[in-house]
Amino acid sequence: MTDVSKTTFSRRGFLKGAGVTAATTVIESANALARETKSALQQERAVGPDALPVKLHINGQEHSVTIEPRYTLAETLRDNLGLTGTKVVCDRGSCSACTVWIDDTPALACMTLAIDAVGRKITTIEGLSHGDTMHEVQAAFVKHDAMQCGFCTPGMVMSCAALLKRNPNPSLDDVKQAVSGNLCRCGTYPKIFEATLNVAQQRNSAASLVTLTGREA
Ligand code: FES
Numbered sequence: 685m686t687d688v689s690k691t692t693f694s695r696r697g698f699l700k701g702a703g704v705t706a707a708t709t710v711i712e713s714a715n716a717l718a719r720e721t722k723s724a725l726q727q728e729r730a731v732g733p734d735a736l737p738v739k740l741h742i743n744g745q746e747h748s749v750t751i752e753p754r755y756t757l758a759e760t761l762r763d764n765l766g767l768t769g770t771k772v773v774c775d776r777g778s779c780s781a782c783t784v785w786i787d788d789t790p791a792l793a794c795m796t797l798a799i800d801a802v803g804r805k806i807t808t809i810e811g812l813s814h815g816d817t818m819h820e821v822q823a824a825f826v827k828h829d830a831m832q833c834g835f836c837t838p839g840m841v842m843s844c845a846a847l848l849k850r851n852p853n854p855s856l857d858d859v860k861q862a863v864s865g866n867l868c869r870c871g872t873y874p875k876i877f878e879a880t881l882n883v884a885q886q887r888n889s890a891a892s893l894v895t896l897t898g899r900e901a
């Protein structure tokens with residue numbers, strides 16, 4: 685029979701050994717993480733603070749512009765490209781006056797760095813109309829008198845037109861939800877709801893007419 689008291693194995697020794705192994709594993713993992721982070725940082729290309737040339741795809745056209753990396757999309761559109769339809773009111777993401785579409789989704793241009801919009805499809809209020817022909821939502825805003833000072837209007841139109849793209853048959857609550865981030869200090873909300881619902885109704889009646897007659901009205 686083995687005399688346990690004479691073996692070199694002990695509980696204390698086991699715990700010490702396990703502790704050393706665990707500590708070694710932690711140090712090796714930390715070193716591996718540090719190596720990976722260093723390599724990732726070496727691969728990143730630092731930009732700025734000097735201006736750099738970028739290409740932005742706006743309203744179906746490519747625009748070359750030289751901007752500092754800190755420039756927002758709103759500043760770049762207005763100050764560098766002369767697209768002043770996009771309004772800047774709060775400049776801090778709380779009013780949605782600066783709403784544009786990025787890849788067909790409403791986004792706040794004052795909260796987006798222009799360099800982050802490189803390679804994306806940007807649509808501004810200028811891109812909604814076709815020459816002198818207004819977009820249906822713009823025309824409905826005029827018809828329903830859905831504006832007063834007009835500072836919120838481009839952002840409102842972008843939000844309402846985006847809603848009709850994703851939901852052709854919105855309810856009043858859907859419209860309210862779609863513009864819930866758009867602030868209108870002049871209080872034109874009822875007219876904005878009316879205009880947007882009217883566009884949806886007109887589109888739907890035109891679509892039913894096509895279905896009934898088999899051709900476009
Ligand atoms: S100007 Fe961008 S959210 Fe107000």
Ligand code: FES
Pocket residue numbers: 830831832833834835836837867868869870871872
């Ligand atoms: S029309 Fe003046 S803020 Fe909306």
